[in-house]
Amino acid sequence: MTRSVRTRRPVRVAALGAAALLALSACSSSDDSDSATSGSSASGSAAKISGDITVFAAASLKESFTTLGQEFETAHPGTKVTFSFGGSDSLAASITGGAPADVFASASPKTMKVVTDAQDNADAPATFVRNQLEIATLPGNPDKVASLKDLTNKDVKVVLCDRTVPCGAAAEKALTASRLKFTPVSYEEDVKSALNKVVLKEADAAVVYKTDVKAAGDKVEGVEFPESADAVNDYPIALLKESRNTGTAKAFIALVRSTEGQKVLTAAGFLQP
Structure with a gap:
């Protein structure tokens, strides 16, 4: 009886050890697979910039923003940037009145505040240039x-x-x-x-x-x-809460604030923020 116990015990431990190793291997394989799938999905989602956006921008930004819009569309095939240029006050009134837009670039913090104060309608604005x-x-x-x-x-x-x-x-x-x-x-x-x-x-x-x-x-x-x-004016830009294409809108704002975007704006005569 004693011999029987001594003989079978190592076999049982070995069997249990093998089962544990198989289970760990299976979990590891599953985790790696899930991680790879998750990473692939996240990467694909981050890289996906497509669709249309509408940008309301101060009239003084017309030339530089038109150039940046063309650069954005070239860099991201399948996107389209539509601009509405005008007086910042009238643009702000249109946005708070329900006009569909994804991004607002104003020629002053005061007119931007009209939008951000209206039912918490926009993300926190950031100054991207100044003008004299x-x-x-x-x-x-x-x-x-x-x-x-x-x-x-x-x-x-x-x-x-x-x-x-x-x-x-x-x-x-x-x-x-x-x-x-x-x-x-x-x-x-x-x-x-x-x-x-x-x-x-x-x-x-x-x-x-x-x-x-x-x-x-x-x-x-x-x-x-x-x-x-x-009387130097700060120009703020913000993503609007009603945006229907936030990913592409954020990517455009990122271009405006990037080194490349700043080169276009300073070449047009704008001052650094």
Whole structure:
């Protein structure tokens, strides 16, 4: 009996050890398989950037964002970026009114706040560039405009952006800093409209952004003024909560904030954030 026990015990232990090893092997194999499947799935999901997005952006971003949109579509076949450019205030009103959009890029934190305050409608915004004012005059500067004070000359027809849009609010701030007042021939709905008045020779000068003067090329001439340093605008960008394609929208925002995106924006005359 004693011999029988002694003889069978090692066999039973060995059998149990073998079973344990097989079980561990099976678990390990299953875990590896699950891990590989999970990794493959996560990798595929992360790499999947496709579909359409709509970007609402300040009018002053038109040239640079159009370029970035084309670059984005080229880098991600199967995507399409549709832009709506305009005054930041009207864009904010459209978004809070229910207009479908995935991304909002504003020319001021104030107009961005209108959106973020409305029913917690957007993710936390991030400043991606800044912009400074400049006086746009007719080519050759025939009125010899050299400062803000020269715009008070009654013979010089001046156009400003409406006070409700960021470029108008910035101009108002610069004028307050310089203690100057004048009555413009018109207030325009956005910076492109203000600049266009000079391009069409319907005005002698306009207070707009440096980026817009640069984009207009030889159609206008730019005049810097020191008071513009007191009215530099921060440009925030945010993913909207109502976005129907958040992955692609986030990828576009990432491009805007990337080194490559910043190169496009600084080349257009924007300042680093």
